[in-house]
Amino acid sequence: MxxxxxxxxxxxxxxxxxxxxxxxxxxxxxxxxxxxxxxxxxxxxxxxxxxxxxxxxxxxxxxxxxxxxEYGWCEDCGEFIGFPRLDVDPCAVRCVSCAT
Known part of the structure; x- marks a missing residue:
C-alpha cells in the first residue's frame, strides 16, 4: 500500500x-x-x-x-498502534491514545 x-x-x-x-x-x-x-x-x-x-x-x-x-508500534508509549488506525493511515507513528 x-x-x-x-x-x-x-x-x-x-x-x-x-x-x-x-x-x-x-x-x-x-x-x-x-x-x-x-x-x-x-x-x-x-x-x-x-x-x-x-x-x-x-x-x-x-x-x-x-x-x-518497528512498524506498527507507538513512538510514545510503545504499544501496538492497531490495524484499524494503520489501515486509515499506514504512516501513523502514534496510537490513538497518544495522538489525542
Missing amino acids: LEAECAALQRSSSETAEGRKPVELDQTSIGRLSRQDALQGQAMASALEARRHGRLRAIAAACARIEEE
Whole structure:
C-alpha cells in the first residue's frame, strides 16, 4: 500500500511540474489580473507539491520502520498502534491514545 501511494505521488508530481514553473512577466500577452491568476495557480501548485514531499517523507520513514521491524508500534508509549488506525493511515507513528 505504501509503495503504491509513493508511486502515485511521484506520478502526480511529474504531471503537475508545469504548473509550478515561475510565471513570466509578459505584459503584451497577459494582463494584470491574468498574471495574478497565474501567480495564484503557481503558488497553489507549489503548496500541493510541498504536501506531497511531506507525505513521501512519511512513507519513507514508515518503510524504514518496516525494515527495522518497528512498524506498527507507538513512538510514545510503545504499544501496538492497531490495524484499524494503520489501515486509515499506514504512516501513523502514534496510537490513538497518544495522538489525542
